[in-house]
Amino acid sequence: MDIFLIVLGAILTNNILLTTFLGICPFIGVSGEYASASGMGMAVIFVLTMTLPANWLIKHFVLDPLGVGYLSLIVYIVTIAFLVQVVEMFMKRFLPALYSSLGIFLPLITVNCAILGGVLFAIATWNLGFMQSVAYGFGGGVGWALAIILMAAIRERLRFAPIPEGLKGPGIALIIAGLMAMSFVGFSGMINIRDFGG
Amino acid sequence: MLFVAKAGQKELRQMAAEVKTTTMQQASAPAIPLTQRLPQTKGWKELVRDIWDDNPTFRMILAMCPTMGATNMAINGMAQGLATLVATVASSVTVAALRTLIPAEVRLPAYMIIIAFWVTIVDIFLRAYLPPLSAALGPYVPLIITNCFVLGRAEAFASQNSPGLSALDALGVGLGFTMSLTLLGIIRELLGFGSLFGIQIFSGWTPWVIMIIPAGAFLVVGLYVGIVKHFSPGGQIGGGS
Numbered sequence: 124m125d126i127f128l129i130v131l132g133a134i135l136t137n138n139i140l141l142t143t144f145l146g147i148c149p150f151i152g153v154s155g156e157y158a159s160a161s162g163m164g165m166a167v168i169f170v171l172t173m174t175l176p177a178n179w180l181i182k183h184f185v186l187d188p189l190g191v192g193y194l195s196l197i198v199y200i201v202t203i204a205f206l207v208q209v210v211e212m213f214m215k216r217f218l219p220a221l222y223s224s225l226g227i228f229l230p231l232i233t234v235n236c237a238i239l240g241g242v243l244f245a246i247a248t249w250n251l252g253f254m255q256s257v258a259y260g261f262g263g264g265v266g267w268a269l270a271i272i273l274m275a276a277i278r279e280r281l282r283f284a285p286i287p288e289g290l291k292g293p294g295i296a297l298i299i300a301g302l303m304a305m306s307f308v309g310f311s312g313m314i315n316i317r318d319f320g321g
Numbered sequence: 322m323l324f325v326a327k328a329g330q331k332e333l334r335q336m337a338a339e340v341k342t343t344t345m346q347q348a349s350a351p352a353i354p355l356t357q358r359l360p361q362t363k364g365w366k367e368l369v370r371d372i373w374d375d376n377p378t379f380r381m382i383l384a385m386c387p388t389m390g391a392t393n394m395a396i397n398g399m400a401q402g403l404a405t406l407v408a409t410v411a412s413s414v415t416v417a418a419l420r421t422l423i424p425a426e427v428r429l430p431a432y433m434i435i436i437a438f439w440v441t442i443v444d445i446f447l448r449a450y451l452p453p454l455s456a457a458l459g460p461y462v463p464l465i466i467t468n469c470f471v472l473g474r475a476e477a478f479a480s481q482n483s484p485g486l487s488a489l490d491a492l493g494v495g496l497g498f499t500m501s502l503t504l505l506g507i508i509r510e511l512l513g514f515g516s517l518f519g520i521q522i523f524s525g526w527t528p529w530v531i532m533i534i535p536a537g538a539f540l541v542v543g544l545y546v547g548i549v550k551h552f553s554p555g556g557q558i559g560g561g562s
Contacts, residue, residue, distance in 0.1 A: 142535050147385035148469055193445065196463050197437040204430060236386045236467040243460040289551030290543070293382045297543030304536035 125319060126258045129251075132314035133262025139237055140270040141304040143244065146237030150271050151296050153228075160275030164268025166228040168261065170210060171241050174203050175260030178242045179253055195247070203238050237267055249317055259316065274299065364486055367478075368493040377494055378501035378542075379549040383469045388502060389538035391461045395518050398506025399499060400454050404443050404462055406495025409471050411439040413491035416479040423480075432475045433466070440465045470494055501545075508541055509533070 139145045146167065153163045178199050186195055211229045214222040232238060245251045245259045277299055286295050377383045384405075391401035415435050416423075423431045444462045447455040455462065465471060474494055479487035511517055513533040515526025531537045 144386045144389040144535065144538065145464075147389065148383060151382055151385065193441060196441045196444070196466060197434060200433055200437050200466055201430070204433060236464050239467050240386065240460060240464055243463055247463075248460055287547065287551070289549075290547040294543050294547035294550060297539050297546060301536045301539030301543060304534075304539055305531070308534060308536065 126254060128314050129255055129258040129316055129319060130262035130265070132316045133259050134266040134269060135307065135310040136312070136314050137263075137316045138266040138270060138307055139241060139244075139263040140267050141300070141307045143240065145240035146235050146267055147300075149231060149235055150267075150274065150300070151293050154271050154274040154278055154296065157272070157275045157279055159228075160271045161268070162224055163228045163231075164264075164271050166232055167235065167237060167267050168264030170203075170207060170229075170232050171238055171264040171267075172257065172260045173210065174206050174238055175242055175245055175256045175263075176253065177206060178202055179246055179251075179256045182246055183253075199239060199242050203242070207232050237263070249319070251316075251319060255319055270300075270303065273303065364489040367486065367490045368496075372493050372497040372500070376497045376501060376549075377470045378498060378505075379546050381470070382546065383473070384498065385542070386464055387461045387468065388505065389535065389542060390464075391458050392502055392505040392509055392538065393513065393533050394457075394510045395503060395506035396454070397457050398502035398504075400447075400451075401458055401461060402495070402499025402502040404447065404458075405465050405468060405471070406492070406499055408436065408439045408443050408465050409474060409491040409495045410488055411442075412436045412471055413474050413479040413487040414484045415439070416475040417482060417484040417487035420480050428480065429472075429476070432472055436471050436475070437466050470498070505538075505541060505545065509537060513537065 133139065137143070140147065140150055149163055154160050181198060181202060182195065186192055186198065207229055211222075214229075241260060241263045245256050245263075251259055274296065278296065281295065281299075290298070378385075378388050387401050387405065392398040412432075412435050416432055419431075419435075440463060443465070444455075447458070447462060474487075474491050478490045482490070507517060509532045511522065512529045513531075514528055515521060515523035529537070532541070
C-alpha cells in the first residue's frame with residue numbers, strides 16, 4: 124500500500140518538476156516537440172528508477188558504515204554518471220531500437236538535476252527505505268515525464284497562437300508551467316511523501 | 322658649414338619632437354584614470370559580458386532549479402547566488418590551473434569531480450556557520466553540482482584560459498546569477514509576505530500566496546524573461562540542458 128501511495132504521491136502531490144523545480148532546463152529546452160519530449164521523459168523514468176536504489180545501497184552499505192558522509196555528493200554524481208554510461212552501452216548492445224530513440228537524451232541526463240535532486244530528496248532529506256526509494260524513483264520519473272509531455276502537447280498547440288514577441292519561446296513556456304503548477308496545487312494535501320520517511 | 326649646422330638643427334628639432342612625444346606618451350599613460358582604462362582590459366570585458374549580455378538566468382535560461390527553488394525570500398536568493406558564485410570561481414580556477422594535466426578524454430568526469438568537491442566544501446561551510454540559512458536552502462546547495470553553467474564555464478572558458486582570467490569570467494557569471502536571484506527573491510518576498518530581507522515593508526498586507534508557492538516562481542521568472550527579451554531583443558536566448 125505504501126509503495127502505491129508513494130508512486131501516486133511522486134506523480135501528483137510531490138511532482139519532481141512542478142513542486143521541487145528539478146529538471147527545468149531540459150523541460151524548457153526539449154519540450155518544443157512531442158516526440159523528443161516523450162523520449163526524454165522515458166529516459167528520465169529509466170535512469171531515475173535505476174540510480175535511486177543504487178545510491179540507496181551505496182549510502183547504507185558503503186558510506187554510512189565507513190563514516191564518510193562528507194563524500195556523499197561526489198559519490199552520488201559519479202554513480203549517476205557511471206550508471207548513465209552503463210545504461211547507454213547496454214541499450215546500444217541489446218535494445219538497438221530503444222537506443223535509437225532515446226540515445227541522444229541519455230548523455231544529457233547526467234547533468235539533469237532531476238536525477239541528483241531525486242536522490243538527495245529521497246535519501247538525504249526524507250530518508251526513505253529501499254523499496255520506498257524504488258517507488259519514489261519510478262513515480263518521480265513518471266511525474267516528470269507526465270509534466271514534459273503535457274507541456275510539449277500544449278506548446279505544439281501554441282505554435283500559431285498570438286503571443287507577445289518577448290514572451291515567445293522560454294517565456295511563455297515558463298508561464299504555462301506556472302499555470303500547470305497551480306493546477307497541481309489541487310492535489311496537495313492528499314499524500315505527503317515526507318510522512319513515509321524514517 | 323652652414324648647411325651642416327642647418328642639418329644639425331633639423332635633426333635636433335626632430336629629436337626634440339620625438340622626445341616630446343615620447344614623454345607625452347609616458348606622462349599620459351598614468352594620467353588616464355583607472356576607471357577609464359579598466360573597461361578596455363580583457364578581463365573586464367569578460368566580466369561585463371557574463372553579468373549582463375549573457376546573464377545566466379534571464380538570457381541563457383540556465384540553472385533554473387535553484388532560480389525557482391531558492392527565491393521565495395530575498396535573503397535565500399542572495400545566499401544561493403553567493404554560494405554558487407564561490408563554487409563557480411573556485412571550480413573555474415582549479416580547472417584552469419589543472420588544464421594542462423587533465424587528459425581531453427576524461428575531462429568531463431574530472432570537471433564534475435572538481436565541482437562536486439568545491440560544492441561539498443561550500444555546503445559544509447554553510448551547515449557549520451549559517452545553519453538556519455542552510456536549512457532554508459535545503460538540497461538546492463548540493464544541487465549546484467548539476468548547475469549547468471558551472472560545468473559550462475569550466476568547459477567553455479577555464480579549460481582554455483589562465484586561472485586569473487577564468488576567475489574573472491566565473492565571477493561575472495556568479496555576479497549576474499546572484500543579481501538575478503536577489504531580484505526574483507525581492508519581488509516574491511515583497512508580494513508574498515509584504516516584507517524585504519525579513520523587514521516588514523507593507524503593514525496590513527494581504528499576502529499573495531501564489532508568490533510563495535511554486536506556481537509563482539514559474540510565473541515571475543517567465544515574466545522576467547519576457548521583459549528582458551522585450552527591452553533588449555539582441556543577444557542569445559538559450560534553453561538547453
